[in-house]
Amino acid sequence: MPNVINIQHISKSYEMGDQTVHALEDVSLRIDRGEYLAIMGPSGSGKSTLMNMLGCLDTPTSGLYQFNDANVSSMTDDDLARIRNKEIGFVFQTFNLLARSNTLHNVELPLIYAGIRKEERYRRALEALTHVGLEQRIHHKPNELSGGQRQRVAIARALVTKPSIILADEPTGNLDTKTGDEIMQLFGELHKEGHTIILVTHEEYIAEHAHRIIRLRDGRVEKDEVVIKQVKK
Amino acid sequence: MKRNFSSFWFEIREGIGMSFSAIRANKMRSSLTTLGIVIGIVSVTLMGTAIEGLDRAFNENITKLGADNLYVQKFAWFDNDNWWKFRNRKDIKMEQFFVVQREITSATLVTPVVGTVKTVQHKSKDLPGVFTVGTSDQFFPLNNMNVEYGRVFTEAEAFGGRPVVVLGSAVAENVFPNESPVGKNVRVGTHTYRCIGVLEKQGSFLGLFSLDNRVFVPINSFFTRFGSEWGIQIHVKAGDSKNMDETKEELRGILRKVRRVPPGIEDDFAINQQDLFIQTFNAIGLVIAGIGLFITALSLFVGAIGIMNIMFVTVKERTKEIGIRKAIGARRKTILLQFLIESSSLSLFGGILGIIISYPLSLLINQFIPTSMPIAIIVVAILISLIVGVVSGLLPAIRASKLDPVEALRYE
Numbered sequence: 001m002p003n004v005i006n007i008q009h010i011s012k013s014y015e016m017g018d019q020t021v022h023a024l025e026d027v028s029l030r031i032d033r034g035e036y037l038a039i040m041g042p043s044g045s046g047k048s049t050l051m052n053m054l055g056c057l058d059t060p061t062s063g064l065y066q067f068n069d070a071n072v073s074s075m076t077d078d079d080l081a082r083i084r085n086k087e088i089g090f091v092f093q094t095f096n097l098l099a100r101s102n103t104l105h106n107v108e109l110p111l112i113y114a115g116i117r118k119e120e121r122y123r124r125a126l127e128a129l130t131h132v133g134l135e136q137r138i139h140h141k142p143n144e145l146s147g148g149q150r151q152r153v154a155i156a157r158a159l160v161t162k163p164s165i166i167l168a169d170e171p172t173g174n175l176d177t178k179t180g181d182e183i184m185q186l187f188g189e190l191h192k193e194g195h196t197i198i199l200v201t202h203e204e205y206i207a208e209h210a211h212r213i214i215r216l217r218d219g220r221v222e223k224d225e226v227v228i229k230q231v232k233k
Numbered sequence: 234m235k236r237n238f239s240s241f242w243f244e245i246r247e248g249i250g251m252s253f254s255a256i257r258a259n260k261m262r263s264s265l266t267t268l269g270i271v272i273g274i275v276s277v278t279l280m281g282t283a284i285e286g287l288d289r290a291f292n293e294n295i296t297k298l299g300a301d302n303l304y305v306q307k308f309a310w311f312d313n314d315n316w317w318k319f320r321n322r323k324d325i326k327m328e329q330f331f332v333v334q335r336e337i338t339s340a341t342l343v344t345p346v347v348g349t350v351k352t353v354q355h356k357s358k359d360l361p362g363v364f365t366v367g368t369s370d371q372f373f374p375l376n377n378m379n380v381e382y383g384r385v386f387t388e389a390e391a392f393g394g395r396p397v398v399v400l401g402s403a404v405a406e407n408v409f410p411n412e413s414p415v416g417k418n419v420r421v422g423t424h425t426y427r428c429i430g431v432l433e434k435q436g437s438f439l440g441l442f443s444l445d446n447r448v449f450v451p452i453n454s455f456f457t458r459f460g461s462e463w464g465i466q467i468h469v470k471a472g473d474s475k476n477m478d479e480t481k482e483e484l485r486g487i488l489r490k491v492r493r494v495p496p497g498i499e500d501d502f503a504i505n506q507q508d509l510f511i512q513t514f515n516a517i518g519l520v521i522a523g524i525g526l527f528i529t530a531l532s533l534f535v536g537a538i539g540i541m542n543i544m545f546v547t548v549k550e551r552t553k554e555i556g557i558r559k560a561i562g563a564r565r566k567t568i569l570l571q572f573l574i575e576s577s578s579l580s581l582f583g584g585i586l587g588i589i590i591s592y593p594l595s596l597l598i599n600q601f602i603p604t605s606m607p608i609a610i611i612v613v614a615i616l617i618s619l620i621v622g623v624v625s626g627l628l629p630a631i632r633a634s635k636l637d638p639v640e641a642l643r644y645e
Binding site: 052055057058077078081082084085086090092096097098100101109110112113114115116157161 | 240243244247251254255258553554556557558559560561562563564565566567638639642
């Protein structure tokens with residue numbers, strides 16, 4: 001099984017006033033294609049920092065980060081943007097849709113940045129929306145949709161570029177339990193279809209959907225356990 | 234490379250779409266922001282329209298002067314500094330005219346001109362303030378004037394001092410409202426003249442005075458009836474505008490000799506020509522354009538500051554959106570482009586609004602000077618508003634493009 005993500009001894013520190021905060025210290029991690037992984041930890045444990053790192057929104061202070069064998073640590077801003085565009089699908093707690101754009105345009109946006117032609121964009125966006133069961137809602141604005149529907153739009157937007165990983169940051173945090181369960185069910189299905197999914201959460205019952213749980217504390221990996229042994233194909 | 238190019242176009246279209254929805258979402262704010270641009274564009278288009286109108290009016294009028302006419306006078310046109318010097322010069326007299334007429338070889342027409350203001354009267358109708366010109370038969374072809382009715386006087390009548398008069402069209406209409414003046418007697422001042430012709434309508438000169446409110450009498454009758462001590466002007470037609478300088482020099486030589494100006498002393502007369510009008514007009518036009526440019530630049534500057542200000546606010550308000558766009562793959566230049574397009578759309582919107590407002594105003598100007606808004610000025614106005622948009626949006630757009638995606642996403 002090839003590594004999608006290979007992190008070796010990465011650290012991240014910030015200057016806060018006159019003191020240095022070490023958000024991550026010497027974290028090493030390999031994630032394989034097709035894994036369903038949860039990153040857990042209390043607030044301040046560095047899980048947000050790790051997520052930003054994995055999502056190529058930020059670069060480590062030191063250490064090696066390889067994404068599909070490309071060295072992310074030494075990339076320029078535009079290279080990082082290209083990786084985020086093509087290889088990473090983000091799903092956020094607050095959905096983060098563009099409020100003035102309809103469902104279709106929200107899902108098409110990554111494809112616009114990828115330079116995909118109009119007809120092709122429409123086809124792929126519709127396919128992704130069909131995948132999450134929202135093909136009837138393509139002309140609705142986000143404020144005309146329920147929370148669960150909004151998160152489905154966000155998932156469709158994450159899927160539409162056929163990324164290497166889907167990075168979900170507290171995807172059920174703003175949803176009620178029932179809707180949250182439906183969203184988790186959707187992630188389960190996506191995983192079965194072969195998507196690599198990384199969940200960031202502080203809720204045990206959400207993390208339990210994953211097959212591997214990494215627990216962070218004080219910027220270090222405290223525990224890295226396989227919950228369900230993955231079946232090798 | 235191909236992919237980069239196509240994504241660039243998609244990003245431009247995305248930017249245009251987003252900026253329109255942003256302007257729609259903030260109609261009031263956008264309209265107020267763009268007010269400075271609106272005023273700037275209104276002033277630039279109206280100024281352009283007015284200058285166009287003045288130009289057109291001037292060109293129409295200047296042809297009335299005749300491009301190859303020379304005017305020998307005591308006073309030089311548009312030289313107000315030396316009034317006393319001109320005032321104290323010797324008058325130009327008829328004897329000098331006769332010498333010029335006899336000796337000049339490079340001119341086709343030469344005529345003496347003298348004028349005063351009189352009241353013209355027929356029966357109960359009287360018209361005060363009529364410019365009464367004493368001249369010769371050559372005056373009419375020299376000024377391209379033709380008769381509507383009757384005829385002009387002959388050379389014999391001009392120098393024989395016959396009591397005949399040719400009326401300008403406005404004088405004829407006012408004094409003879411319901412009858413033909415030809416063959417009738419009119420009183421010019423206190424003297425009776427027989428009307429022999431009426432001129433075609435000549436219009437006005439630069440809108441300042443009517444060329445039709447004039448009557449023309451033989452030069453010698455002018456001297457015998459209105460006094461013989463008048464100084465005259467001599468009007469000369471070179472016949473060919475290419476030989477103007479030659480004619481002017483010959484004329485100058487003759488006049489210096491006849492007026493006994495010693496060598497080395499400057500001329501005690503002036504030879505005027507329409508070039509002087511053109512030069513003066515161009516100078517006035519330059520001043521008007523300068524004032525217009527200043528007002529325009531000032532209001533565009535204020536407008537640009539307004540747009541820059543609102544763009545900083547917009548970037549701040551939409552920090553989260555910028556974060557989202559960056560997270561899903563927008564590069565720096567994508568964001569830069571989006572906000573530049575937005576500021577340009579805002580400014581262009583102001584520019585178009587300005588054109589829409591100034592069009593009816595240009596029709597109002599048309600009431601005073603015949604003009605129409607030139608297409609070029611519309612193109613210039615649109616270009617200016619685009620440039621102002623790009624320039625004023627640059628700093629806010631750079632700030633937006635440099636936002637850190639992590640920070641931007643965290644912004645609420």
